[in-house]
Amino acid sequence: MNDLNSRAVINLMIGGNFMAENMNAFFKIYDLTVQQYNILRILRGQDGLAINLFELQKHMIHKMSNTTRLVDKLKIKGLLERKVCEENRRKIEIFITDKGLGLLAGIDQYLIDYEKKLTKSFTKEELIQLNTLLEKIK
Amino acid sequence: MNDLNSRAVINLMIGGNFMAENMNAFFKIYDLTVQQYNILRILRGQDGLAINLFELQKHMIHKMSNTTRLVDKLKIKGLLERKVCEENRRKIEIFITDKGLGLLAGIDQYLIDYEKKLTKSFTKEELIQLNTLLEKIK
């Protein structure tokens, strides 16, 4: 049976979509999408350091094209700030605001619980296996 | 480390997206999307038997809403036919056409090769593991 490859491809798409749909449903309460949340989470991970759009994009799930507009939306909500980089005015530096940090803080525990729920089909060992496998993809 | 759950969720989204993007790039040559291809593949799997939109949707990655419109597009291309079910006129029966079958036949081998390429990071045993794990999700 060499549809092992084929099944893996479709199973990954189905699994990824299952998570994306549920996560979007979760974030809807906070008027965020998964992508928007990811940006905020990445910014928080910078510990106050700036990040530019180009770097930001590398950490994201989807393509560059949208990053500008996603960031715009988060700025409108006051969750982040944009600033033209002094040394290289092509670059836009982005920081999370206190409001953004506050929103994330309010989400954290609920998200942990929700992610547990979404992955409840797996034992701890299976989760380790799954992560090891998924992180091989490139 | 209990971000095992969290990592699994994001890894699944990233992995699923990686496959979806690449598959869409592949199908672009044939002027199809992954979703459109999936519909045709499901129809071929029916071996001439009809399937209605409701049943079709169950086998798909995304939500019902689009199935009507996806099917419309495939009909315009002449790849499938729609027919109102005689016994229950709420139902729409869908069949793949010879043109649709021909298109799939022309794709088959290239797709097998491409799917192998997309999953080249995995050994056979890992693929079996991965499929087993992914098919647990619900």
Next chain:
DNA sequence: CTACAACAAATGTATATACAACAGTATTAA
């Protein structure tokens, strides 16, 4: 110093998707 290439981000446009509301048909119960 100027022209040209490379870089970083923004914008235009077409398509895809989610979600909600709607329409037509069938079933059931009063």
Next chain:
DNA sequence: TTAATACTGTTGTATATACATTTGTTGTAG
């Protein structure tokens, strides 16, 4: 038979995404 309900599919609308093009900036070769 009629009214209420469920079933199946369609449509409208807002948002999301991909892809290509454009703008503004920097670096570099001549």
